[in-house]
Amino acid sequence: MTAKEYFQSFNLFSENEIHAFLQLFEVREVGKNEYFVREGERCKEVAFIKSGIFRSFYMADDGKDMTYCFRFPNTMMAAYSSFISDCLSKESMQAITDAELMVLKKEAVDDLVHENINWIKFLKIIAEQEYLELENRFFQLQRDTAAQRYETLLRNHPDYIQNISLQYLASYLGITQRHLSRIRKEISF
Template identity: 75%
Template sequence: MERDYFRSFNLFSEDEIEEFLKFSEVRLISKNDYFIQEGELCKEVGLVKSGIFRSFYTSDEGKDMTYCFRFPNHMIASYSSFVSGCPSKESMQAITNAELIILKKDAVDELVQNSLNWTKFLKIIAEQEYLELETRFFQLQRDSAAQRYETLVKKHPDYIQNIPLQYLASYLGITQRHLSRIRKEISF
């Protein structure tokens, strides 16, 4: 799976993928455990091999605010913490049992030193993160909660049933009751 993920970028030689795998490690994360918690330094990135994660922050009122989900074949990291070396402003929690391919920051730095392709890869990932953030911003500004839910279901139909309602409602910015009404109205 991870080989196919990296091959899909049409950047890497088989030797470069092997080098990545040599530096990486597999980590199992149990449901409800964390990849990173708010306030920690993010010193690694992960490729989600299986499982689902939610990214959230705690509001001033002490409420969990889910703003992102990560599914298999997605990279996961507290990106701003990873880049800046500052504490994470978010937590990333497994909402199912999960398996990650982990790469420590020093290994990322070494890969970048050894191959321009890894620099290109990191640029692509940064661009994807930006586009995802922009899409999320416009969804919140333009789309109704029903439209946002429908988009999520269409993009990830195999995983949506595994996301607890309270996290879906938080992601959509609505109550669980409103989400239940939306789910009854929308049938796929």
């Protein structure tokens, strides 16, 4: 999916509008292990992931980094609470593969919102999707076993899972790498 197709899928913008605002995006290459945003910084951009995989994580009190989310191609990405509130980010977003992004500055988003009501609708949809994703993650952690969470990840992103290190997968699932190895042996897709 291209960025154009992504925005077309919302049925909010005309072809001319999409063409015009896509010109505002900056293409950015992000190398493996590089950051889109770091914990403690302000997130002043939003990105469409053209290629690559990102992980969102935070530092726990014991100094461990805790992966709580993966971002895959053809989705939008931002440290959302920092982006909308201009507060310091509580999360880091790191490329776990080489990636290509289309980046839009917050000022440009604010201008688009003032120029076109459909951007307000678009941002509302994105906020709703973020909420649903957060709720789904909460219920997964409360109701599903680690094996079930791993199966869901495999089912939803089979082409990308092999690019995520066991360390990050185990952190995301809330288990040890050893436990993850056992789960992987038991599950075959």
